[in-house]
Amino acid sequence: MKRKNNNTKYINFRKEYDFFEYQSYEINVEDRKLNIKYNFNLSNKHDFNPRISFVIPDSFDISEIYKGKLNNLVFNIGMIELISYWKAACPKRIIIRPHKLNLDQVNWWKNLYFNGLGEFFYLNSIIVNQDDFVDIESFGSSTECDNFNLDFKKVIVPVGGGKDSIVSLEVLKNAGVDVYPMMLNPNPARIRTINNADLKVDNNFVVNRRIDKQLLVLNDKGFLNGHTPFSALLGFTNVLLACLNGVGNIALSNENSANESTVPGTNINHQYSKSFEFENNFNYYIVKYINNKLKYFSFLRLLNEIQIAYLFSKFPWHFESFRSCNVGSKEDKWCGSCPKCLFTYLILSPFLDKKTLIKIFDKELLSDNDLIKTLHELSGVSEIKPFECVGTITEVRASIKNLLLHTEFKTENNILTSVKGLIGDNEISINELVAAFNDKHNVPERFLQILKNAIYD
Incomplete structure (x- = not known):
């Protein structure tokens, strides 16, 4: 902006x-x-x-x-x-x-x-x-x-329609927690999230x-x-x-x-x-x-975006229905041209194949030269990050490094070539990020164990 x-x-x-x-x-x-x-x-x-x-x-x-x-x-x-x-x-x-x-x-x-x-x-x-x-x-x-009078066996989970709240819903539900999804001004993506998670309507x-x-x-x-x-x-x-x-x-x-x-x-x-x-x-x-x-x-405070993407990859029934794009939200679609779309593509790429990603976003984002500037902002090549709810420069660089190692994502017009020489070989790996937990959180012990079990499962 x-x-x-x-x-x-x-x-x-x-x-x-x-x-x-x-x-x-x-x-x-x-x-x-x-x-x-x-x-x-x-x-x-x-x-x-x-x-x-x-x-x-x-x-x-x-x-x-x-x-x-x-x-x-x-x-x-x-x-x-x-x-x-x-x-x-x-x-x-x-x-x-x-x-x-x-x-x-x-x-x-x-x-x-x-x-x-x-x-x-x-x-x-x-x-x-x-x-x-x-x-x-x-x-x-x-x-x-x-x-x-509060029942501490019950949990409210606000649902935005994106991958993060999907992970919270699915992980808590699978652990037998009494989950109450909350929607502020329901839209199709939020409604689909709850329906696909097969939660009680009541x-x-x-x-x-x-x-x-x-x-x-x-x-x-x-x-x-x-x-x-x-x-x-x-x-x-x-x-x-x-x-x-x-x-x-x-x-x-x-x-x-x-x-x-x-x-x-x-x-x-x-x-x-x-x-x-x-x-x-x-x-x-x-x-x-x-x-x-x-x-x-x-619930997800101890996780980074790579860990969340890893957990999300276990719930394929949400792949085609989730939405995180603010630009396309009114039309219930991914715009394919904004920082949120590119960031989501990048962090999912270590866990989903190219065909699945193209099906989600309805295009191959890495072939869109108009996204080079956005890629530079996300990866820290530019001074300022996009004013969007996106992850850290470290997470983006790890995803780019991982993509550059896979021939499946390499094309002549791949926008990743614009940052190839600007990102060092010593960037943290995807595997290291999947194993990294943040110790600054307020997650009660009961829920902490549920989340860690989901990562290690």
Whole structure:
């Protein structure tokens, strides 16, 4: 992605729009659906009303909702939802009306907003620092932790339709774990993932989120736009879902590779809210301010992308149905031209033959010269990695090294020749990466053994 020089626009917007207000949240129950509407306001000039809805299980006493049982959970989803609308003009003041935040909470949210918007600030060339980019003022009553009956034999697994959540679902299911797949705004790839995993229909959790279209109108008018920490929103959404349904574990599918910065030498990370740093910060907040028993962890954190690709190769019934391409997602296809497509091809190549890969992507990506620039970015030949959820330079180079050793993938027009002389012979091997485990994770012992057994099987 090209950087834009929007720092002057940022400064001018902050002069014109001096505050953003989280006015309230509204809870409505209808036909055992929990419908939530958030009321945001940008400097008395623009109103936003995003919505999110959950199915209420029969086991949950609806009267508890009217007593405020879910208020803290609902409020905190609004705290992360608001950042998508705040970033349109980036006002200096954020006013929180529904509940009072203490200083620790204010600093926690400022840290998330700042780091989660790192890519947004970078690509817009906005000069900012964490101390003074925003002031958070809050009013109302304080929130408190609440007790929910949680079953720690049950696990929620968010499903995105890609290989990572497929690996989590299949490995946990095969180990006899009571798995509850979660879909936020279901699409065909997510639905296929659950169907192909042959999981109980009754165990599926569906959450529907709707952004306010006024935000899209402002984007078209030239207001500021860019990446937000979506996985943080997913985290708070799953916490409410877990408490509502009495599920004690939330198992994400974020891997070790999510910790690598997108821009070398900085903390700018496209995947910040998938990183181990955020996972630890999130757990701190959940334990202290929401529920001190709920387990939130990334099941795949101890793995690298090569290990995940190796496990994925054991589930061929998902090969033609999974999708990780953001560009082609609306048409339910691989675009075959983006960093995500090329990266996925590269890391699967040690475990799948060329014919299978071409069938998945509907083309031979290594023969597409338009992907040379992308290959250079993924492999670290270029200075900056793509702003996508892709793995590390080490993983990409190991995959390239492995491909160069196999005649099956060699053609006259192969784009790998463009990096052949730029990647050393001393790159780590695929076998070494398959055997390498990351020791920085929060995976409970029970699940740790399940994952290691799957690798060694």
